[in-house]
Amino acid sequence: MALVVQKYGGSSVVDASSIKRVAQRIVATKKAGNDVVVVVSAMGDTTDELLDLAQQVSPLPPGRELDMLLTSGERISMALLAMAIANLGHEARSFTGSQAGVITDSTHGKARIIDVTPGRIREALDGGQIAIVAGFQGVSQDKKDITTLGRGGSDTTAVALAAALDGDVCEIYTDVDGIFTADPRIVRAARQIPRISYEEMMEMAACGAKVLHLRCVEYARRFDLPIHVRSSFSQREGTWVVAARPTPSDSEGSEMEQPIISGVAHDRSEAKITVVGVPDKVGEAAAIFKTLAGAEINIDMIVQNVSAAATGRTDISFTLPATDGTTALTALKKIQDRIGFESLLFDDQIGKVSLIGAGMRSHPGVTAKFFAALADAGVNIEMISTSEIRISVIVGQDEVDSAVSAAHRAFDLDADQVEAVVYGGSGR
């Protein structure tokens, strides 16, 4: 008997009829002989509607109260889901994050999980019940206040519970068939990826692939917990996110066909700030990034030009979430006199395109091929950053689509000849 944790997002539980449909899938998993724990998000647009109500009452609501408000969304969906399962003749019990033992720190709105003590969930499973758990929420260790985990929180709840319960798999249900080699809205020939390593998935998530959130993949990797990303609208196998295999062909023999490039991700949500004319002295760059860290801004890519010997000055460019732009500019202006830089440039009309694949560094031609493909498509590269398994470039926002398509084609990711193989992926 396996222990399966399933997570259903808001788009899988928009109304009563979709809740009933999800209930049937859960009961089918239970009937197949598994212990089942379900993590559920708030119904459809509930969270946005609650945020809207909060805005009507207060322009800057206290974090503690906002968390109290937002967590009512999962309370509704989980109770309804438990009822729908009961109506199919199976026993289900719903649990808040607090009841499920999701212990967090006190950072309201983006709390981090400190511990998971799922005693009540274990008890429910031992009693033959299906446990339904509110995603996205927990209770703070020190003050016993209700907290929320922030973006991607329900996925993280699911993985954390699966790890704490020593589960066999965490199934993340969404409205697409898994992770794709590129956004199918941009690249029509994009293929579903049957299997991807935690590391590649983390790069994909960090680079804009929205299906799985970075935190959740990090958590799964730490506990070596397989994630199965799949659609709640079909019975097809989705994408398995698992540990990288030590050798390329230790199993069903399909590994040899697997391209070393997993996919092309893109992200339009960043902006670029350039600090112009920074005196080229030791510690000036450090002062700039210390200031930004103090303002709690997450920097992504950084480029420093070679210092122009004649002027003794250099330019430093970096990217950050576009929504943090104003905060960053304000913080930097405060230290302009102290640092002595000349000016600040802000550009939110950028996009990031990333090529992701294990073993990229050991195939020296990859970078060259990527840049050549972009050049052929007439795309100008503004910034570059690389890691062991990723190459990212910043391009103009209106060039993102052509860059993604060109890279996808150049690395033979287009679906024409290999689709059958891919959709028949071995899973796990």
Next chain:
Amino acid sequence: MALVVQKYGGSSVVDASSIKRVAQRIVATKKAGNDVVVVVSAMGDTTDELLDLAQQVSPLPPGRELDMLLTSGERISMALLAMAIANLGHEARSFTGSQAGVITDSTHGKARIIDVTPGRIREALDGGQIAIVAGFQGVSQDKKDITTLGRGGSDTTAVALAAALDGDVCEIYTDVDGIFTADPRIVRAARQIPRISYEEMMEMAACGAKVLHLRCVEYARRFDLPIHVRSSFSQREGTWVVAARPTPSDSEGSEMEQPIISGVAHDRSEAKITVVGVPDKVGEAAAIFKTLAGAEINIDMIVQNVSAAATGRTDISFTLPATDGTTALTALKKIQDRIGFESLLFDDQIGKVSLIGAGMRSHPGVTAKFFAALADAGVNIEMISTSEIRISVIVGQDEVDSAVSAAHRAFDLDADQVEAVVYGGSGR
């Protein structure tokens, strides 16, 4: 410094603007130098909407899950109210029933309060904060499951918290100016009652006055906690529900003017069952009511006709909530053969009209005057029951209005000459 517990019902918090209005009233009470605890119900029709969702998912939802679902309503209103108060520059913290220490039994849907341990509320007050508590909900002592208190639950929460915190007064805010001598929709001349004893208020509540629920008054009486029922739409004094005064004129001298009749209540929600031809033997009536108690049906009035010597049989009539009619008839039919009664009659076209007032028994003319007034109005009496401070009659449902009006007039409750005195009531 007084400790004031205020309760706002759903009609006082229907939308963002009414929540802001309520927040201002709460802050004014705090600014006047009081410690303030606020109990709030779900916004407007939220509870009905949630019940509707539950029905769409399951025709017979489990009580535990229904309670989990419904309690999300107060979670929303209390968080929004805390935000609105914060926006006025005062610190407020919201607490679920569980966090507020409202400990109940496990009867989902109509749990009873076993204990109140408001440690976190006391802590918030000591820290100068306004505490906002979810009404209507608690947590079960044995299983730590979320429970709801059933009808009138938020009023009971407020009174229970006020008692546990040794509060000075529990203010129940509603959309009318207090308790009236009769329903103003029926009797235009109905007057607001400035002050009423717990006992009379309990009779009023039990007899259909909907402003305060019976349980809440019972609770307040046990702890001798003054309740002030008033409108959230005006600053006027409302009705004080307090302990009966030992002597009729121990204070401001207004007691002599107070009529011994407090008011006329009515209730259209009951039905009448007649068990026809019950063998007139010892224990037959007991068997009937034991069966009904086993089916958890609350019987109100009971009338047994004098046994007809010729047949050795008698008829037993009783009233009960109309919604329990089917359950009662089913339970009784099962024992028909054993008891040997002839048939069952069911009538839900009845209404109960009650005259309530302390010292009624010591004024022998009251009953006669009441019946004469009904006779003059052409109203036929079907059943009668009396207590120390109440006379109730069952009449045809279409005769309720004329019966209420006739009684109100006969006992000089009409407002014409005394209104000024009443609205200038002494309060407390």
